[in-house]
Amino acid sequence: MAKVETIVFLSLVLDLFAFTIPLPLFPRLIEWYTLRETSDPSGFLSRTLQFVSYVRGLFYDPGSHSRRWDVVLLGGLMGSVFSTLQFLVSPRIGALSDRYGRKRILLITMIGNILSAVVWIQSTTFASYMLSRVIGGLSEGNVQLAIAILSDITTAENRSKALAYVGIAFAICFCIGPPIGAYFASRPLPQSVGSWGPELNVYAVPAILTLILLVAETMFLAALLPETRGQGAHFPAESKPGGSPIHLSGNKKSSNGGPPKPNRRPTIENRLQLLRSLRRLHFLFLGIFSGVEFTLTFLTFDFYIVLDWNNKQNGMLIGSIGIISALLQGGYVRRSTAKIGEGVMAKRGVSSCALGLIFLALMPQFVTTNPNLSIWLLRASAVCMAFTSATVVNSLTAFASLQCNDSTFDEVTGKPVEEHPDLAKGKALGQFRSSGQLGRAIGPLLACASYWTFGPSYTYGVSAIAMFALSAGMRSLAATKSS
Helix, strand or coil: CHHHHHHHHHHHHHHHHHHHCCHHHHHHHHHHHHHHHCCCCCCHHHHHHHHHHHHHHCCCCCHHHHHHHHHHHHHHHHHHHHHHHHHHHHHHHHHHHHHHCHHHHHHHHHHHHHHHHHHHHCCCCHHHHHHHHHHHHHHCCHHHHHHHHHHHHCCCCCHHHHHHHHHHHHHHHHHHHHHHHHHHHCCCCCHHHHCCCCCCCCCHHHHHHHHHHHHHHHHHHHHHCCCCCCCCCCEEEEECCCCCEEEEEEEECCCCCCCCEEEECCCHHHHHHHHHHHHHHHHHHHHHHHHHHHHHHHHHHHCCCCCCCCHHHHHHHHHHHHHHHHHHHHHHHHHHHHHHCHHHHHHHHHHHHHHHHHHHHHHHHHCCCCHHHHHHHHHHHHHHHHHHHHHHHHHHHHHHHCCCCCCEEECCCCCECCCCHHHCHHHHHHHHHHHHHHHHHHHHHHHHHHHHHHCHHHHHHHHHHHHHHHHHHCHHHHHCCCC
């Protein structure tokens, strides 16, 4: 099991490293394409920017900075396209992995990712670049399949501990990927290289690095990753009245020191209902949280001069969130979740987010009167957001995975215990991830509309109230046993 966990973690680092490299390049790419395609007002980019400008103008007119805001917003829309495609395709990828195996489907999705990078290298028009994003959005399956693989090989007791690897990989790569992407973006290929063949994208170097990482990941997975579907620890199952299986893993000793008492798993209908609740929470949380993440770009830009805030400080702020998140997941979350439960951990993370949003709502009020206090409020919010990043999604994902089918075998017949098809790991976890991706697609758009119409204090204040309401609604979830 430890070997598979290591393989999955390393593959995630390679995959997310490749994924995060282009993130800081979106505005620069749009500006480059704009310069190339300004002579064609009917081109795809010109028409897209006109639409973005029209929509933005309904809410906000930044005057001389309107062009820059449109570029930033279009960058966010490009991310929304990716999330929307993931919302559509994630359940299908999960279902296919249930049928044909995790490894086979994972390798097929990797081929799509490689194709996306190849198209990016040669994309000299905005339309061709968006094609590469579409291919990538339809192909990205590493994260959800990594979660399914780790769920295959772990028991209820160590599930959250194993899935923390996913969050750690995210935190590490979001710290190092964007800076490395920006570094290589400033070092284009010599013009003589482009003269040997077809014209290349201005950021072909980051694209080539992404391609190398994806090819290395694919070869690594093909050589070392075993098939895990149906290969986890097999637990015998008994039937209580009503036919619901009882899992003998994780039994606890009786208070008088006698033999352990079996933990009776919730009924299939209860597990299906819980999965629906978890998907709803995942959607609502990421809808709010992703909107906050995206509008932070506008917040730092708005108060850039007043606070004497430069790009280095902004990068350090974002990097500190990733570092704190990684440390929390590697230490506190991995050790504490098994003691307090996934629901409690997720609730604490949502409450921390609400507190951080209050700090953000207060920050603009002190920018002119007390700049130092504003900076400290921003930093305090970053710490709260780091705790949220370390806890909520990972805990909800672990909770969802614990409701899925396990490799449970009947003691008498030796045959697998048949459960509801909607509890198949790949399909159920694909639907769970899909709900979160829908939140990521919608959240930034709603947050931007609120930010430009009502301002940052109102936007973050309302978001804080929404997070507190979400935390209060999680009381029953926190009281529910995960297995």
